Amino acid sequence: MEIFTKPKTEILFSEGIKQIPTSYIREILKVTADPDMISFAGGLPNPALFPVEEIKKVTAEILNKEAANILQYAKSEGYLPLREFIANRYKEKYNLEVSPEEILITNGSQQALDLIGKVFLNPGDQVLLEKPSYLGAIQSFSFYQPKFITVPLEADGPDIEHLNKILSIQKPKFFYSIPNFQNPSGITYSESKRKTVCEAVINNNLLLVEDDPYGEINFSGEMYPPLKTQIGNKGILLGTFSKIVAPGLRLGWVVAEKSIIKQLIRAKQASDLHSNNLSQRIIYQYLNQFNLENHLEKLRSNYKLQCNWMIAAMRKYFPKEINYMEPKGGMFIWVQLPKGFSVMDLAKETIKQKVVFVPGNTFYVDGSGENTFRLNFSNSDEKTIEKGIKRMGKILEQFMSER
Amino acid sequence: MEIFTKPKTEILFSEGIKQIPTSYIREILKVTADPDMISFAGGLPNPALFPVEEIKKVTAEILNKEAANILQYAKSEGYLPLREFIANRYKEKYNLEVSPEEILITNGSQQALDLIGKVFLNPGDQVLLEKPSYLGAIQSFSFYQPKFITVPLEADGPDIEHLNKILSIQKPKFFYSIPNFQNPSGITYSESKRKTVCEAVINNNLLLVEDDPYGEINFSGEMYPPLKTQIGNKGILLGTFSKIVAPGLRLGWVVAEKSIIKQLIRAKQASDLHSNNLSQRIIYQYLNQFNLENHLEKLRSNYKLQCNWMIAAMRKYFPKEINYMEPKGGMFIWVQLPKGFSVMDLAKETIKQKVVFVPGNTFYVDGSGENTFRLNFSNSDEKTIEKGIKRMGKILEQFMSER
Numbered sequence: 001m002e003i004f005t006k007p008k009t010e011i012l013f014s015e016g017i018k019q020i021p022t023s024y025i026r027e028i029l030k031v032t033a034d035p036d037m038i039s040f041a042g043g044l045p046n047p048a049l050f051p052v053e054e055i056k057k058v059t060a061e062i063l064n065k066e067a068a069n070i071l072q073y074a075k076s077e078g079y080l081p082l083r084e085f086i087a088n089r090y091k092e093k094y095n096l097e098v099s100p101e102e103i104l105i106t107n108g109s110q111q112a113l114d115l116i117g118k119v120f121l122n123p124g125d126q127v128l129l130e131k132p133s134y135l136g137a138i139q140s141f142s143f144y145q146p147k148f149i150t151v152p153l154e155a156d157g158p159d160i161e162h163l164n165k166i167l168s169i170q171k172p173k174f175f176y177s178i179p180n181f182q183n184p185s186g187i188t189y190s191e192s193k194r195k196t197v198c199e200a201v202i203n204n205n206l207l208l209v210e211d212d213p214y215g216e217i218n219f220s221g222e223m224y225p226p227l228k229t230q231i232g233n234k235g236i237l238l239g240t241f242s243k244i245v246a247p248g249l250r251l252g253w254v255v256a257e258k259s260i261i262k263q264l265i266r267a268k269q270a271s272d273l274h275s276n277n278l279s280q281r282i283i284y285q286y287l288n289q290f291n292l293e294n295h296l297e298k299l300r301s302n303y304k305l306q307c308n309w310m311i312a313a314m315r316k317y318f319p320k321e322i323n324y325m326e327p328k329g330g331m332f333i334w335v336q337l338p339k340g341f342s343v344m345d346l347a348k349e350t351i352k353q354k355v356v357f358v359p360g361n362t363f364y365v366d367g368s369g370e371n372t373f374r375l376n377f378s379n380s381d382e383k384t385i386e387k388g389i390k391r392m393g394k395i396l397e398q399f400m401s402e403r
Numbered sequence: 404m405e406i407f408t409k410p411k412t413e414i415l416f417s418e419g420i421k422q423i424p425t426s427y428i429r430e431i432l433k434v435t436a437d438p439d440m441i442s443f444a445g446g447l448p449n450p451a452l453f454p455v456e457e458i459k460k461v462t463a464e465i466l467n468k469e470a471a472n473i474l475q476y477a478k479s480e481g482y483l484p485l486r487e488f489i490a491n492r493y494k495e496k497y498n499l500e501v502s503p504e505e506i507l508i509t510n511g512s513q514q515a516l517d518l519i520g521k522v523f524l525n526p527g528d529q530v531l532l533e534k535p536s537y538l539g540a541i542q543s544f545s546f547y548q549p550k551f552i553t554v555p556l557e558a559d560g561p562d563i564e565h566l567n568k569i570l571s572i573q574k575p576k577f578f579y580s581i582p583n584f585q586n587p588s589g590i591t592y593s594e595s596k597r598k599t600v601c602e603a604v605i606n607n608n609l610l611l612v613e614d615d616p617y618g619e620i621n622f623s624g625e626m627y628p629p630l631k632t633q634i635g636n637k638g639i640l641l642g643t644f645s646k647i648v649a650p651g652l653r654l655g656w657v658v659a660e661k662s663i664i665k666q667l668i669r670a671k672q673a674s675d676l677h678s679n680n681l682s683q684r685i686i687y688q689y690l691n692q693f694n695l696e697n698h699l700e701k702l703r704s705n706y707k708l709q710c711n712w713m714i715a716a717m718r719k720y721f722p723k724e725i726n727y728m729e730p731k732g733g734m735f736i737w738v739q740l741p742k743g744f745s746v747m748d749l750a751k752e753t754i755k756q757k758v759v760f761v762p763g764n765t766f767y768v769d770g771s772g773e774n775t776f777r778l779n780f781s782n783s784d785e786k787t788i789e790k791g792i793k794r795m796g797k798i799l800e801q802f803m804s805e806r
Contacts, residue, residue, distance in 0.1 A: 017522050060459070063455075144417070
């Protein structure tokens with residue numbers, strides 16, 4: 001009997017798995033293990049802002065009170081008080097009426113994206129994306145082998161003429177949209193574009209998958225009601241505690257009409273039975289006992305500060321030919337180099353100088369975006385931002401002079 | 404603008420989602436919300452045996468020590484010390500050499516099943532199952548639209564003649580097997596059948612997906628080394644902390660050669676980025692600080708006792724024509740009614756009398772098994788077992804007399 005040998009024939013993996021683009025971001029995270037590396041790459045929240053003491057307190061309390069319950073199997077749809085909290089908050093904050101039965105708790109919104117792919121997509125189905133779009137969504141959906149079509153983003157949201165043209169000739173299964181402080185571009189839809197997009201959704205009987213991880217991290221404190229308030233059952237709305245509480249607890253949620261939630265629950269059951277029970281109870285008790293608005297205020301003012309540090313350093317050190325937009329919230333600054341630049345060449349050079357960012361082409365399904373990149377400011381302090389941007393500035397100056 | 408109306412056309416869900424059989428077990432869990440209902444249905448571990456004090460202690464410690472780290476994003480492959488612990492344990496206990504790089508941490512073994520489907524299955528691919536097989540696996544795999552083929556289980560493992568016949572004419576992508584205290588049948592492969600199955604795997608260049616949630620819950624304390632010890636890279640081995648520590652933490656793992664783990668990690672990234680970081684740290688510290696063997700001893704003797712209570716009650720109250728096998732471990736007793744019985748009729752009647760179990764046909768992909776059912780003993784005390792089995796016995800007597 002032959003054992004411990006290589007397989008005689010190569011292992012045949014699925015067509016779907018071959019379609020998932022490798023995450024350059026997660027590859028970069030390996031480089032960032034180097035403690036000397038300055039990382040503007042990942043989308044890590046600032047760990048100094050995690051509500052550590054509050055989480056310690058509620059964790060001890062709930063384990064003292066009902067550990068056996070917490071450690072047992074639980075419902076696929078998620079912990080009811082947590083779903084009720086989310087529903088109430090939408091009602092109070094945005095006057096959006098949703099019932100707890102229209103909410104499914106997921107392992108971060110990444111799982112919501114995967115479950116949406118699972119529930120809706122057959123190979124060859126069309127998915128409409130913003131251009132550029134969030135890499136994690138591209139990865140999740142890619143497994144299901146859709147045909148991606150894209151609508152370019154302008155400074156105030158999607159190019160509406162382009163959107164209408166697409167919808168006049170194509171019938172995408174859904175439009176995946178990040179209306180607030182978009183990842184990677186930082187763009188926020190204007191009031192008027194929100195309205196126009198919602199009209200297009202209704203008129204074309206389209207589903208809108210509205211991903212809103214950053215809506216509450218708006219530097220002005222201004223409110224950005226979900227598009228779902230305008231489109232009702234046409235909206236599938238994704239939220240996450242990763243950006244507003246802590247990502248290590250892996251909790252997000254999806255809001256959709258009951259017939260869709262029913263299918264998402266089937267997919268959830270087959271995927272991992274239910275979300276982490278301890279984390280759900282911790283988050284719920286945290287929300288129940290503490291004032292989330294106060295915490296959000298703290299996040300907003302801190303991230304605004306960090307963003308301002310980065311913008312100030314970019315003004316100081318980046319060549320004038322380089323374009324970027326000040327975001328009104330979120331975690332990212334999107335940079336556009338003059339046409340003809342290779343961002344991959346730039347990345348190689350900055351990594352040598354111990355600064356890392358995400359090349360923009362990873363956010364384009366058509367391989368374009370080679371003159372763009374994304375900077376994250378939420379995970380660096382003032383000194384590190386200054387130092388990293390200064391180093392990048394030098395390299396950029398050199399690149400510009402060599403043109 | 405029309406809003407909040409029903410979609411004009413029906414929502415088109417994916418082919419895959421339509422293929423997932425509804426979990427009768429999870430439907431039953433709803434019935435069991437009735438506090439008067441005696442449930443022998445779910446596969447819930449005994450919550451009185453959760454290491455509650457130990458988990459409280461280590462949770463407080465790790466949150467005091469490194470909360471910010473624990474609450475941050477983490478690696479897709481899982482927490483390294485936990486993977487090292489698992490690798491060392493396989494080495495020490497079974498002399499199975501695996502490296503931490505050959506281990507991926509998942510949200511319970513349910514997610515491992517889903518990721519395996521994701522990585523390997525194209526529609527129409529063949530998957531070989533035991534007959535009967537675990538419903539959760541059938542659900543996970545069904546999404547990927549394989550063609551199931553089955554090998555009947557005998558008292559000591561698969562029907563080898565049947566297995567060889569299948570493998571002489573078919574080429575399944577993998578054989579999904581639960582060699583120890585199988586769910587639902589309670590069957591354990593004999594030493595000789597283990598050897599024969601491993602030979603068949605090697606000779607046919609087959610992959611074996613070996614699901615081992617119950618191997619450590621063997622009433623005799625006897626060791627059941629994974630089949631992977633005999634087949635090396637041909638083996639994909641699944642383990643879980645749900646049955647030996649606590650299911651609410653949703654942690655399991657998969658062991659496979661690196662080229663397979665690499666694909667599973669891609670699938671994991673696209674599915675939910677990484678497993679719950681807090682739970683991984685809790686479990687690791689629990690394993691690190693406490694003696695798992697002592698805990699397993701406690702589980703084994705308790706589950707053995709619970710099993711004995713149920714067997715004793717069945718001897719006392721069940722009609723003699725009804726067959727069942729005493730399991731040597733695990734959580735279930737498998738019951739065979741005389742041919743021609745309808746277990747669904749039985750279930751309706753027992754639910755009226757407030758006793759619930761899982762009808763066996765849910766474990767058969769061909770719709771057979773209508774004269775079988777599964778009883779769980781791990782989540783009931785002696786009095787409840789006596790009461791529930793007595794009620795079932797009465798109904799069974801009546802069914803037998805009406806034949």
